[in-house]
Amino acid sequence: MSNSTFAGPEVNLFEMLDAREMRRNTQLDILQIAADTALLSATMNIPGPVKRSDELAEIFKDIQLAIEEALADTPPSANLYRDEKTGLEYFALTTLTPQELKRRMVQLEENHPLGRLVDLDVLWLADDELTSISREDLGLPQRRCLICEKSAKDCGRNRTHSVEDMQAKIVEIIEKGRMHKND
Numbered sequence: 011m012s013n014s015t016f017a018g019p020e021v022n023l024f025e026m027l028d029a030r031e032m033r034r035n036t037q038l039d040i041l042q043i044a045a046d047t048a049l050l051s052a053t054m055n056i057p058g059p060v061k062r063s064d065e066l067a068e069i070f071k072d073i074q075l076a077i078e079e080a081l082a083d084t085p086p087s088a089n090l091y092r093d094e095k096t097g098l099e100y101f102a103l104t105t106l107t108p109q110e111l112k113r114r115m116v117q118l119e120e121n122h123p124l125g126r127l128v129d130l131d132v133l134w135l136a137d138d139e140l141t142s143i144s145r146e147d148l149g150l151p152q153r154r155c156l157i158c159e160k161s162a163k164d165c166g167r168n169r170t171h172s173v174e175d176m177q178a179k180i181v182e183i184i185e186k187g188r189m190h191k192n193d
Contacts, residue, residue: 015181018063021096026061029096034140036090040103041135044087048108050115051131052077052100057176061097069184070098073118073128077102080114108132112143116150123187126156127180156180 021029033051041049054061054070074091077100086102104111115130132143145152155165156179165171 014063014065015184016058016060016063016177018060018066019095020059021061022059025096029094033099036092036099036101037133038135038140040088040090040101041133041140042138044103045135046105047087047103047134048106048111049133050077050086050100050102050104050111051133052102053129053131054097055127055129056097056180058173062093062095065184067093067098069124069127069187070100072187073122073124074100076118076122076125077115077130080118081106108134108141108143109148112145112148116145116148119153123190124183126183156183 033053037049037051041047052070052073054066056066078085081102081104084104084106086104088101088103090099090101092099106114112132115132119125119128119130133140135141153162154160155162155171157171157175158165160170
């Protein structure tokens with residue numbers, strides 16, 4: 011396994027919960043300013059206590075560029091990038107419908123060599139409440155586990171795979187992604 015992939019500051023559960031709350035507040039703040047829009051909220055899907063390293067930042071930047079390319083015909087009206095100890099975050103506000111934005115992001119998650127490493131959530135305001143759209147809402151299958159191809163939600167909830175096994179798979183995906191990028 012690459013030593014640099016997970017060479018970064020460790021975070022604890024309380025820091026992650028605080029980061030999640032801060033992200034939710036940011037999402038709400040952005041959407042309250044532009045209520046008739048859809049918001050993309052991108053984060054990395056990294057198990058274990060290290061959520062941010064220089065190598066993970068490079069991967070996230072590649073994904074951010076792919077997102078911007080997927081939205082090139084309707085560039086975001088606003089975007090925000092945050093580099094936190096608890097992970098990298100990218101927000102893009104767009105006039106696309108939530109359904110169209112989600113379809114594009116599912117394509118990126120499924121087809122980009124590094125797309126499995128990010129969560130690309132689509133949100134909007136409905137009656138002043140944050141609302142999200144899932145793959146299932148679009149009639150698409152659930153996201154698959156990195157290791158066994160079963161439901162990622164089920165494997166995560168059941169802790170089917172160890173952090174070490176998940177991290178090894180992430181390094182493998184990154185290495186394959188680099189080979190693809192150099193082709």
